[in-house]
Amino acid sequence: MTTAPERAIRKLSITAARATDEREPDKRPLDIGLITRLFGYMRPYAVKRNVLLVCVVLRAIQLPSIAWTIGAVINGPITNHAKFENPVQAILLGALGLGLLALSTQVVFHFRQRLALEMGEAVIHDLRREIFAHLQQMPMSFYNKTKLGRIISRVTSDCESLRVGVQDVLFVSLVGILQMIVAGAFMLYSDAVLFSVVLAMSPVLFLLNRIFRKKLSAAYRVVQESFSRLTATLAESINGVRVTQGYVRQDVNAELFRELLDWHGDNVVRAVRREGLLLPLLELNSQIFIVALLLIGGYRVLNPATQMPVDNLIYFFFLANSFFSPIQILGNQYNQALTAMAGAERVFALLDRQPEWTDVENAQPLPPVIGHVELANVTFGYDPERPVLHEISLTAQPGQTIALVGRTGSGKSSIINLIARFYLPQHGQVLIDGHDTRLVSGESLHHQMGLVLQQNFLFSGTVKENIRVGRPEATDDEVVLTTLQLDCLDMLADLPKGLETQVGERGAQLSLGQRQLVCFCRALLANPRILILDEATSSVDTLTELRIQSALAKLLSGRTSFVVAHRLSTIRSADQVLVLENGRIIERGNHLELIALGGAYAGMVRQFSQG
Numbered sequence: 001m002t003t004a005p006e007r008a009i010r011k012l013s014i015t016a017a018r019a020t021d022e023r024e025p026d027k028r029p030l031d032i033g034l035i036t037r038l039f040g041y042m043r044p045y046a047v048k049r050n051v052l053l054v055c056v057v058l059r060a061i062q063l064p065s066i067a068w069t070i071g072a073v074i075n076g077p078i079t080n081h082a083k084f085e086n087p088v089q090a091i092l093l094g095a096l097g098l099g100l101l102a103l104s105t106q107v108v109f110h111f112r113q114r115l116a117l118e119m120g121e122a123v124i125h126d127l128r129r130e131i132f133a134h135l136q137q138m139p140m141s142f143y144n145k146t147k148l149g150r151i152i153s154r155v156t157s158d159c160e161s162l163r164v165g166v167q168d169v170l171f172v173s174l175v176g177i178l179q180m181i182v183a184g185a186f187m188l189y190s191d192a193v194l195f196s197v198v199l200a201m202s203p204v205l206f207l208l209n210r211i212f213r214k215k216l217s218a219a220y221r222v223v224q225e226s227f228s229r230l231t232a233t234l235a236e237s238i239n240g241v242r243v244t245q246g247y248v249r250q251d252v253n254a255e256l257f258r259e260l261l262d263w264h265g266d267n268v269v270r271a272v273r274r275e276g277l278l279l280p281l282l283e284l285n286s287q288i289f290i291v292a293l294l295l296i297g298g299y300r301v302l303n304p305a306t307q308m309p310v311d312n313l314i315y316f317f318f319l320a321n322s323f324f325s326p327i328q329i330l331g332n333q334y335n336q337a338l339t340a341m342a343g344a345e346r347v348f349a350l351l352d353r354q355p356e357w358t359d360v361e362n363a364q365p366l367p368p369v370i371g372h373v374e375l376a377n378v379t380f381g382y383d384p385e386r387p388v389l390h391e392i393s394l395t396a397q398p399g400q401t402i403a404l405v406g407r408t409g410s411g412k413s414s415i416i417n418l419i420a421r422f423y424l425p426q427h428g429q430v431l432i433d434g435h436d437t438r439l440v441s442g443e444s445l446h447h448q449m450g451l452v453l454q455q456n457f458l459f460s461g462t463v464k465e466n467i468r469v470g471r472p473e474a475t476d477d478e479v480v481l482t483t484l485q486l487d488c489l490d491m492l493a494d495l496p497k498g499l500e501t502q503v504g505e506r507g508a509q510l511s512l513g514q515r516q517l518v519c520f521c522r523a524l525l526a527n528p529r530i531l532i533l534d535e536a537t538s539s540v541d542t543l544t545e546l547r548i549q550s551a552l553a554k555l556l557s558g559r560t561s562f563v564v565a566h567r568l569s570t571i572r573s574a575d576q577v578l579v580l581e582n583g584r585i586i587e588r589g590n591h592l593e594l595i596a597l598g599g600a601y602a603g604m605v606r607q608f609s610q611g
């Protein structure tokens with residue numbers, strides 16, 4: 001049983017979730033700049049694009065031509081058979097012509113459809129590749145400020161709406177517009193007055209269509225939103241299932257999920273009802289227009305002043321169908337075009353977004369480093385207005401291990417972020433062998449720096465592939481040698497397929513200890529002069545812990561290392577221990593010196609030993 005306050009809190013959280021969902025605009029007016037830029041992506045496929053445009057033109061002519069041919073056969077050898085020497089032969093010829101025209105229309109339709117799909121796929125493929133490459137070189141500050149969901153939706157839903165824009169909207173609309181022009185020309189030729197009536201009706205039909213479709217797509221957008229909330233909650237619940245079970249929150253979560261399901265169900269029913277009402281109304285609109293045309297046409301046939309031939313009226317009705325049907329489609333396409341525009345604007349805005357900083361012009365490659373690292377009077381804040389590191393100065397001699405210790409939030413990770421040049425300091429310098437890291441090329445810097453982060457990030461793939469990330473060109477023997485050097489080959493060889501074992505998503509199929517060892521091997525294989533290590537806090541069994549400690553000692557030896565240290569063993573053997581508090585170094589020295597000092601560090605170690 002859930003209590004009333006719990007229910008109230010749940011309701012509140014659902015309402016808040018609905019209300020605070022910052023929406024991005026889902027439509028944007030047509031913008032010739034965006035359309036031209038999108039067209040640019042078709043340039044590499046110019047031959048395909050041109051064949052496609054030919055298909056578009058052919059199809060636009062073919063459809064009204066079919067109506068025209070039917071009208072011509074009815075008006076000619078059928079109605080006026082007396083005027084024909086051999087009307088049966090003329091009808092047969094007409095039917096044959098119509099059959100051939102219909103066949104060629106469908107052949108063109110096949111290629112129009114196929115090439116448009118291929119073109120859309122090619123454009124989106126290239127765009128996605130470009131976005132991904134762009135994302136890879138954005139600095140950390142970008143990821144800090146941009147929500148992951150937003151980035152993912154640029155590559156997924158925005159690119160999808162662009163695909164619809166290219167595959168459907170663009171070419172279908174082109175066919176529709178051209179078809180209307182061709183049908184219009186035939187109609188104008190047949191009866192100018194009746195055509196002007198049709199012309200006057202078209203904007204009304206188009207607008208009605210658009211309004212109805214807009215209402216429909218608004219209803220389906222709400223459905224989409226509730227669905228994505230549902231899937232997000234599902235994913236979160238499954239990821240957090242251990243916490244749920246641990247805190248016996250199954251009922252509460254099930255109730256929350258049920259409420260979301262209800263909400264989604266209501267939205268679906270509302271959208272379906274609206275569709276059930278609007279679509280028949282839409283059809284009725286077109287039929288009312290045909291009724292109006294019939295009235296005016298009938299009047300013009302009967303009125304002696306106008307004397308419109310009845311054959312022309314029949315002929316006109318066939319063409320009217322070719323003229324009106326694209327209007328219905330265009331109303332919908334227009335809505336989709338606006339969605340594609342919104343997607344295009346966001347995608348291009350992301351692509352145009354320049355990293356806040358890149359390598360300086362003429363950045364020199366960092367020469368092979370010896371491993372002297374210095375931070376000179378560094379002040380830094382993720383938000384420049386709120387520094388989290390204040391006037392930090394430190395020097396690491398080549399080969400030294402520097403342990404960074406301090407309470408959570410004291411600035412340890414921020415220091416290693418600056419050494420790795422994931423961020424730039426607002427004041428002061430980070431110097432490697434005397435070179436300001438700001439002035440050297442990022443690539444040459446990162447090649448000479450090894451990184452082992454707390455999350456022990458593993459990519460999907462095998463253990464071996466994950467180790468090889470450190471040096472992709474390393475041979476299998478070198479990988480094995482690395483694991484031997486760290487004395488952990490036996491642990492990895494014990495995995496179901498040894499080094500060929502798939503690690504699963506984010507390394508989920510390996511134990512925490514195994515994941516750490518794989519990351520150590522990766523760093524050792526790269527053999528960097530400078531190593532940055534955010535020691536994992538996760539506890540492992542004593543035996544594994546000893547293996548990790550000994551592997552770590554081997555990994556650190558001989559390199560300049562910065563370790564955000566959590567193990568007393570690591571801290572004890574460090575050449576320098578820097579104690580941080582509120583972004584300042586408050587104590588420095590080696591373990592024994594700091595113990596002798598009897599200050600903050602000595603207090604921490606005391607607590608640690610007691611804990």
Ligand SMILES: Nc1ncnc2c1ncn2[C@@H]1O[C@H](COP(=O)(O)OP(=O)(O)OP(=O)(O)O)[C@@H](O)[C@H]1O
Nearest residue numbers: 144382383388406407408409410411412413414415
């Ligand atoms: N990406 C970020 N964006 C904005 N502020 C941040 C970011 N990362 C850290 N901070 C802030 O900077 C300060 C220092 O954080 P930092 O991560 O360097 O501490 P830490 O000592 O490494 O902590 P922990 O031991 O918990 O990892 C904290 O106040 C934190 O809130």
